[in-house]
Amino acid sequence: MTTSLITRRHSLGLGLGALGLAALGPGVARAQTRVALQLSWLHSVQFAGSYIADERGFWRDLGLSVRLDSGGPNAPVEPPVVSGTALVGISAADYTASAVAQGAPFRILGVAMQNNPFAIASLPGNPVNEPKDMEGKRIGMPTANMPVLQTLCTLNDVDINRIEIIPTQYDAAPLVAGQVDCLLCWSTDLPVAMYVRGIESVTMLMADFGYVLHSQTYIATDDTIANRRADLVALLKGEAMGWDAYRADLEAATDLTLARFPDAGLDRPTQIEQARRQVPLMFSDLTDAHGFGWFTEETVAQNIETLGLLGMPVTADLWDRSILEEVHAG
Amino acid sequence: MTLPDAEVAPEVVIEGVSKTFAGPVGPIEAVAPVSLRFAAGQTTALVGPSGCGKSTLLRLVAGLEPPSTGTISIGGQTPDAVRARAGLSMAFQDPSLLPWRSLRGNIALALKLARKRADPAAVDRLIALVGLAGFEGARPAELSGGMRQRAAIARCLVTEPRLLLLDEPFGAVDEMTRARLNRELPALWQARGATALLVTHSVREAVLLSDRVLVFSARPAEVVADIAVAFSHPRAPDLVRTNRFLDLCDQVSEALSRGETARRLVAE
Amino acid sequence: MSTVADLPGARPTALARVPRWLPGVVRFLRLWEGAAWWLAGRFLLAGPLDVIAHAWANAGLLTRAAAVTLENAAWGFVIGNLAAVALALMALALPRGAGVVAGLALVVFCLPLVATAPILRVLYGPGSGPQITIAALAVYYTTFIPLMVGLRAAPASWFDLIRLYGRGGPSALVQVRAMAALPYLVAGLQIAAPAAILGAMIGEFTGADRGLGVLVIRAMRGLDVTATWTLATISAAVAMAGYGALGALGRWLAPDRPEALLTPPPASATRLAERAAIGALTVLVVLLLWWAAMELADLNRFFAKRPDDVWRFLVTAPQAAAARATLAAAMVETLLWTIPGYVAGLVLGAALAAVLTLYPAAAGSVMPIAVALRSVPIVTTAPLIVLMLGRGATGTIAIVAVMTFFPALVACLQGLRQAPGQVLDVFAAYAARPVQRLLHAQLPAMLPAFFAAARMSVPAAVLAVTVAEWLATGRGMGHLMALSASTSNYNMLWSATATLAAVSALGYAGVALLERRALRRYAPEQLS
Structure with a gap:
């Protein structure tokens, strides 16, 4: 073939x-x-x-x-x-x-x-399995995606003020380097890049938490x-x-x-x-x-x-x- | 009005000419109203204290600056018209050689700008005459200050102008060379009967080269003496040791110090 | 490479050249490998050994990508610089229109990529058009400004000489101005070489399907740090080669140090009222061209907003007050960073030039890094800067400085070389220390070039701050424009663009005012 x-x-x-x-x-x-x-x-x-x-x-x-x-x-x-x-x-x-x-x-x-591909990616040692887990964590994302995070928080009663937002490029390196605890990204790109480099990650698909x-x-x-x-x-x-x-x-x-x-x-x-x-x-x-x-x-x-x-x-x-x-x- | 003849040296007539520049604290009068007449084919030396406006007067005659008042006529024409047909030439205090051109290239540039055909042999002869043979291909940066000034004189002469404006052309030339140039160069324009205005600080040079010496006072300049120099051309080397020559030099020097005194009196 | 010989006063022989830059490069490579080793596992930096291995393994792919990008960069370089020369000649031919031409050139340079990218892609369709255009836009301004200075950098007596023989502007241009401008043109072209490569790479972000820029995006998203730094190394190496080759060309064309540029003061200076009138005319011409270009290209109003759209959005629309407030808040945030960023970039460039003049031996280490910093896309270097200096003031200002210092460095180096040989000889005669020579002879001679750099750094700094905001702080105009673009809020995007252009123009005018004061004393020939 x-x-x-x-x-x-x-x-x-x-x-x-x-x-x-x-x-x-x-x-x-x-x-x-x-x-x-x-x-x-x-x-x-x-x-x-x-x-x-x-x-x-x-x-x-x-x-x-x-x-x-x-x-x-x-x-x-x-x-x-x-x-x-x-x-x-x-x-x-x-x-x-x-x-x-x-x-x-x-x-x-x-x-x-x-299903929307947006997800929260994190590392197994400090995972985000559900939206509540984001509280008290540092999230890395391009700030243009702020409305997405805001909506996810509203849908799941998460206090966005308790999340520290770190403006980053659309890049998995800050997570791997420990500069942030989680990333706002597509489940099909940055998590895949980490997987291919042998870095295990936890991916929480936002579609599973009401982000339709x-x-x-x-x-x-x-x-x-x-x-x-x-x-x-x-x-x-x-x-x-x-x-x-x-x-x-x-x-x-x-x-x-x-x-x-x-x-x-x-x-x-x-x-x-x-x-x-x-x-x-x-x-x-x-x-x-x-x-x-x-x-x-x-x-x-x-x-x-x-x-x-x-x-x-x-x-x-x-x-x-x-x-x-x-x-x-x- | 007659048609200008490029082959005939022009008479230069200055009537009521003055020049005022805008300065940081008000206008500066560089040339007070002055009327002068320079006869065709004569060489006139202009002497006076520094800053009295001699150089500005030369620039006005060349048409590089417009006069604030008055008119200038060169053989019945305006300076602009004369420049437009490359009818005059000027040697600046600063040699103003273009650094990226060779010595020969700088001299040939004048011919090119004047729309005249360059005869390489004639250019090289002129270079030899100013004592620069062997340096034809050198860049200005490779020449000494005096050599550059001689190159500028050669550039000034190469277009065979009928009106020459020389602003301290021998200022940076050493005494030996200066004496030789004083002997040889004037023949180049005087033989062709060109009119020449020569600004110089050397009383001896003024008398030696000119048919007439104008002595200016300090600014605002006025003519304090107009001295005729009635020696025939070409002048013999031992002329400078004659009593008549030394008398004329004394007259010029005395007029210069009179101008100085006048200025001091005005100042007090 | 040529960097050592670029320094004022340095006249190395062929023999002296090689050993001078080689130790610097070796030192740099060891430092780089050490840093990569130290940062291993953080996916931020790959060392030279990994880079070489990656380049070797992917030679085919990288060669093809580099060929595509470099071809576009070359076209952009040629077109942009020709445009700069044409603009400079136009400004020279129409002295009264020079202000308008310079203003127009400034405004076009201020256009951010987020606003121009969709327009270019729609205008050109698929292919290399946008990449070439963005490369050309990245270079023309930094050539135009030095060229404008260079075309006037000749003593008045040289122009008198031309006039003496009844010849006018065209002869002066050919015989005097063109040659006098050559060193300045070469400095502009040297700044342009890395900028063209960067422009072509950034241009690929507008929807290209191959090239180094495409590979950079891919490598960064794929967490392929070795590929990212291999690409950065390739673009830096090519930029250095271009910079060096242009420097060699410049020395071949204009080998001599100029004579003294001591000239009488200008006869006339334009009055304030006249300058205000020129400013108003420039605004009018900009608005007219903005409108006419979009109308003639028949660009859809959805994304190609006309001046009247911006007016409505900011003045007459019901939400205008809210829009103005948003815009003003973002602009204030941006300005707070722009001024320190601008000063940092400028000071870094000028200081580096001064240091290289005092310690020519440092050039071997410093110049390659300087060219590399300028030619590597900021998206690859920003994560490192942020790691080292954080996302606060220090990191942000560092990002802006990295993006803006290069034109200042090159222009100042060139300016320092303009110190008249005779004046330097005076200092040599008194056995003056290099610092005294620098302070009293070379820095004053550098001023025209420094101010040219200061002027062209204004729009560059404003754009750089918006990029830093996008990469590090997530505030200000950079954030507002990214958000506006992603939500198709082209009204806000064009309002932001117009505001940035206006602020840049005001900053430019302010610098020009300072410049006139300084040059009246040190370089009056520039004011006529």
């Missing part, structure tokens, strides 16, 4: 001609519509489902040619989507809600991460939803197929990611561990029943409640399931 994927990648690398020929493949003669998907971070297994959709021709068969635009620390997702540079962006419910509050006409079309918030949400503008439905349906359909394939074979998805981005500085142990840890965040009984990316009025209501605590009052209009319904109807 691994070798066949790499071979395929290399044959693609030989030239665009290969793509063109492949497009003539299984009975699809339509012209390819070129669109872009704005990712929320640097290339990694975090987006492996999209790479599978691309490499296996899921999008091509649906008449789409999708460019996957890398994100980064200074690459917000919302501006390219508002500008039309990207058809769809991968955001999160809180980011989308604040953008909408600032006048951006976004809607959430699908939810890749059903959709993450890796697919967003598009009202205008796109009104005028480019077919493209949106095709894009999300390819995503759904890609992520289902990802779930079926994490090893293959990881190897594909590594082969596709040889210059990204990715290492296999980290990527495979991250791939494993994001599965329970992305797939649930709900997605098993209805399909990848699904959300319900109930989960939306829970999100609205969390967003309210974050200081972002929104209505259910922020979500639009019609595209996803078309994706999973056929």
Whole structure:
């Protein structure tokens, strides 16, 4: 499997001609519509489902040619989507809600991460197993994430004034070096880095303590939803197929990611561990029943409640399931 | 008005010219209103105490500063017009050689700026004449102060101007070389009949080189003596030992001290 | 490398050069390895031996990444410096417009990355455009300012010479100004070399898929401290090579020490009213260009806020008072750090330059560290500084000083070399001690360069403080801008940007006022 994927990648690398020929493949003669998907971070297994959709021709068969635009620390997702540079962006419910509050006409079309990946990471000798444990401890985090911590505290009756907040970069080193007792981070990145370096850590997933918030949400503008439905349906359909394939074979998805981005500085142990840890965040009984990316009025209501605590009052209009319904109807 | 002839030395006429600079504690009058006439083809020496405004007068004639009052005419033209066709040349107190150019390059620069064709042989002859043969490729930093000043004189002469403004050109030159330059250089412009204004502190040099010596008092300067020097050119080396020459030197020196006294009286 | 020969008065022969810097480098490497050993297990620092092993094992990846980043840095270096030269010539050609040009250059330099990044990415799409632009933006200002000084650093009599033959500005530019400005241009280019590399790396934070900057983010998040310091070492090494090569180029182009720059005082000085009018005009031009650029590029108002959006947000909107209060509180917090940070950076740079003048032998140890500090992304060094000095005043001021001292160091070193040879000879004749020579001859000669450094350090310090706030204190404008960007509050982000630019401009004007007073005495040719 691994070798066949790499071979395929290399044959693609030989030239665009290969793509063109492949497009003539299984009975699809339509012209390819070129669109872009704005990712929320640097290339990694975090987006492996999209790479599978691309490499296996899921999008091509649906008449789409999708460019996957890398994100980064200074690459917000919302501006390219508002500008039309990207058809769809991968955001999160809180980011989308604040953008909408600032006048951006976004809607959430699908939810890749059903469970929010935010977590409190600590070391076993001084663990944070539940929110109450944070009291009296030093937490390291970028201060821009203050509202997240505030909400977690409110949800669990924790006195935030009893937590010492140490502004740090998004980096596990302060925890390992003993400068802080715990970190506010994603369960799929800094804890994985520590695991790979042989440092055992305790990860308290905030989603288990009431922090219900959709993450890796697919967003598009009202205008796109009104005028480019077919493209949106095709894009999300390819995503759904890609992520289902990802779930079926994490090893293959990881190897594909590594082969596709040889210059990204990715290492296999980290990527495979991250791939494993994001599965329970992305797939649930709900997605098993209805399909990848699904959300319900109930989960939306829970999100609205969390967003309210974050200081972002929104209505259910922020979500639009019609595209996803078309994706999973056929 | 007649068309200016570049080949004819110009008469310089200064009428009611004064110059006032803005100073930290009010205006400073560098040149009090003065009217002077310098005959075509004559060399006039300007002597006077330091700071009396001789250098400023030269800069006004060159058109490097606009006069506060009055007019300056060079052969019927404004200084700006004369400069525009490279009709005059000036040697500054400071040699003002560009440090990144060689000696030859500095001299050739004047020709280039004057839009004149550079004849390498002529440039090198001039360099030899000021006693710098063998230093053609040297940078200014590698030359002594006196050598730099001679280079500046060569640069001043190379464009063959009809009006020469020389501001203490031999100030840093040693006595031996100075005597030789005093003998040889004036021939270069006087043979071509150029008009020259020479600022100097040496009474002997003023009399030796000029057709006329103007003695200024201290600031605000006025002309305290206007002494004609009626020796023919070229001047013989033993002229300096004649009684007539020494008499003229005495006259100039006496006028200089009269100017000093006048200033002291004013001050008291 | 060239660092020793960069020093005033140092004229080492080829033989003397190698042994002079080598012991310093060896000392530095041993210190580094020792520090890494001491900090082992804390994931903060990797030693040179680990770095070499990592570089060897990942040579292919690192070479490819370095090639991408350096290509972008090179383009940014060329474009940014050409822009600086063009701006300086424009300011020279339009003496009355010089204030406006300088003001515009200042404001563009003040734009923080959080505000420009989304715009650049939307304008360019995927690819190298933003990286090159950010590298160019990182270098143009520190070339523009010294160049403006250099183009005037010639005695009045040289310009008289040009005018004497009826020639005007163009001849003066070619024959006098261009050559007189060369040492200053070279100093600017030397400052630019590490800045371009850093700019290209930071530019990759805007969504690049390869390069050294991408690897830095990856390594830091992956707790791969060896990779982080290998990347830091590579960027520092390349920056040092660039710095050294440019210094050698400078010595080849302009080997001579200048003659005395003793000139008559300027005929006229601009009046206060005139300067106020220029200031008002600059503000107007900035606002117009801000608006026109965004309109012409058809940038969406969601993230590309126009001046009228900021006006509404801060003045006419219902929540304007609250917004103003938030902004003002953050600005006050930031200012409290900016002034000590600015002074620290400037003093560190000037003091280091003075020390290197007194003890040229120290250059071998000091200059590589100085260039390295400037070329390594602050995100890698900040954790070390915080560890050693804490998150309080000392640590924060140290971070700001590290980010700002380099232009001051290079400009002052260059300025110290401007002491006229004849004046130095006088001191030599009296067998004056080096300290006396420094105090009485070299420091006065350094003043124009020092003030140029002081002026260009103003916006740099303001930006540096916001970065320190983001990395260490979590307060002030740095925190406000990070929070605004993450919540799409582009109104607040652009208001903060405009405020920072205005404060920088005011600081710049204040320094310029002091400068005029000082230069009237020591370097009047700079005032005309």
